[in-house]
Every structure is written in C-alpha cells, then in structure tokens.
Amino acid sequence: MKHLYLFAVLLLINLNSYAQATDFLTGLHQPTDILLHDNILYIAETNAGRIIKVDLSIPNPQPEVVINGIPVVAGLAIKGTELYFSQLNGQNSISKIELTDPNPTPTVILENFVTAHDIAFYGNELYIAQFGLDRIVKINPNIPNPPIVEVITNFETPIALELIGDELYIATYIQNKISKINLTSPNPAPIDVITNLSLPVGLEHRRNELYIAEAGQRIYEDRISKIDIRDSNPVRQTVVSGLYNPTRGLEIYEDVLYIAEDFKISSFGLPPLSTEEFNIENIITYPNPTPDYVKITGLKMPVNYRIYNTFGSILKQGLVADGEELNLKPLLKGMYILILDDTTVIKILKK
Secondary structure, eight states, X not given: OHHHHHHHHHHHHHHHHTOBOEEEEESOSOEEEEEEETTEEEEEETTTTEEEEEETTSSSOOOEEEEESOOSEEEEEEETXXXXXXXXXXXXEEEEEETTOSXXXXXXXXXXXXXXXXXXXXXXXXXXXXXXXXXXXXXXXXXXXXXXXXXXXXXXXXXXXXXXXXXXXXXXXXXXEEEEEETTXXXXXXXXXXXXXXXXXXXXXXXXXXXXXXXXXXXXXXXXXXXXXXXSSOXXXXXXXXXXXXXXXXXXXXXXXXXXXXXXXXXXEOOOOOOTTOOGGGOEEESSSBSSEEEEEOOSSXXXXXXXXXXXXXXXXXXXXXXXXXXXXXXXXXXEEEEETTTEEEEEEEO
C-alpha cells in the first residue's frame, strides 16, 4: 500500500510537471505575436504576411483577416483604436493601422528601423526592443518623424516586453533571463528578476504571476514557465510543456492561456485566481476628483487594473498594490473608468 501511494504521488507530480496544451487554431503560418484587446485576439502571421483576429467570447471563433500584405511582422501593440506593428528582414519599420477602417492602409511611423522585435505602450510612448542593437528605445508616435530616445543600451538581445504597472519586464534571448526597469526613473537601471532560463521569447502576466515562453528545449519539449514577481528570488515552475517553438505570443483571457507556436495557437486552462483576499467593500480610491493621481487602499494583494476613457479605449493598465498611486497626469480633464481585477468598476474624475 505504501508503494502504491508513492507511485500515485509520483504520477501526480509527473502529470503536473508535463501538462499539455490543446489546439485552439491550426493551419497558421508562423504566428510570431498575438495581442489581446478586450475579447479580440489579434494574430500576426509572419509567413502569410497578414494580421488576423478571432473573437474569444464566442465558441469556435473563425479567424477574420484584418490586413494583408505586411510580411515579417514581429510585434503588436494597441493604442485606442490604432494597431501598431513592427516589421523585420528588409521591411524594417514601425507602422500602424486604424482598426475602425474596414480596409486599413498602413501608416509608417519609422522607416529603416532595424531589428525591432516586441513593442509596448506606456502612456503615449511606444517602447521597442531592438534585438540586434542590444537596446530598448522609445518614441512618441504622435509626433511626425519621432526622435528615437535610448532607454537602455548594452542590453544583450532583448526580445519580449511586458508592462506591469510602471515596470517593464524584458526577456533577453541570449542571456537566458528576465530583467525589469522602472519607467518612472529618469535613468532606469535593469534589475535581474530570474536567470538560468532556456531561451525566453515571450512574456505575459496575471496579477503577480509572470508567464514565460521558453524555446530552448528539444523539439516538442519547449515549455511555458511562471514565476511569482513578489518573490525576491522567484522559483521557476513549469506550467505547460510539449510545445514546438513558442514565439512572443502569450495572452490570457478568462483564465485560459493562449500560446503561439510555429503553425498554430494552443490553449491551456489555468486555475482561477483566488478572490478570498479581494474584498470590494474595503477598497478606497482617493482623491477623487483628482488633479494628477489616485491612491488605492484596501487591497490585500496586487491586482490587475485598467483605466478606460468614455469611448472604451484602454489608456493605462498593469498591476497595482495596496497604497500605490496611479499617475493620471498625462490624461486630459474628464471622466475615466478604473477596473480592478475585472470585478470592481470605479469612476474617476480628472480635474
């Protein structure tokens, strides 16, 4: 009986360690990046030269083409109703399209901009990982011919970005680690979060969980790992294994992890996050109205937040902890909606 119990424990450990994803969308042509906006999942198909989308809120969604004729797209980002994308290998540009246009035409923001992999918005500034130039830069795409501002240099092979609050997490491909910088600092210095990974290529977060796509295993043994970013020395845990060449594409929608692999999108169900420590009645947001910031108290753990304007566009998002201030200085005067942990809706007046 003792041996049987031990076998059952080992079997359970083995199953947990090597959980498998299921196919969600197959027959794709190297989906390099995916991006979730509300319930719409945008997919950049590098070899097909197009961006498609699927609606995750409906069963068995069918892909729709957003735009054709844009080869080797590397990274995606959304600001309001505009979809931004970077292109590599001879295209070498940062461009955007208007998503409300039924036949969008790309507008080039930067030309001759080499090795631009992942991109991410922080406020009105677009941060860009320049893989081959070993640096993170930023631009303001609202300015014609925007100047390129260096954020970090001599930072070897940055490939994936993930914004959590005011901190930008960066996956470095060759150095096999995740670092972070605080974007409120005038001279941000990288801090190592976790090392000894295996070719990290993609990042996504859910509250304090940071999910990492690692493409350095053997064929069909690549994996998705996760760490707790609250830990000073986080321990890597395997979430999904048995993958084939995952890319930057990682997104989470309603506790389902979507993973871009070479020729498909896979999905994997995650355990629901605990709501026991999230008591809506204890949350206080002040000052409100406010001229420049709001402070949130009553949280027992960090939670995801999103700030929307009255047109439904996401202006700011990330992770917020108890007592932390959310900077609203860049926003115009008016009414905004703050959503905490997808459960609490708070109206904020910027005066």
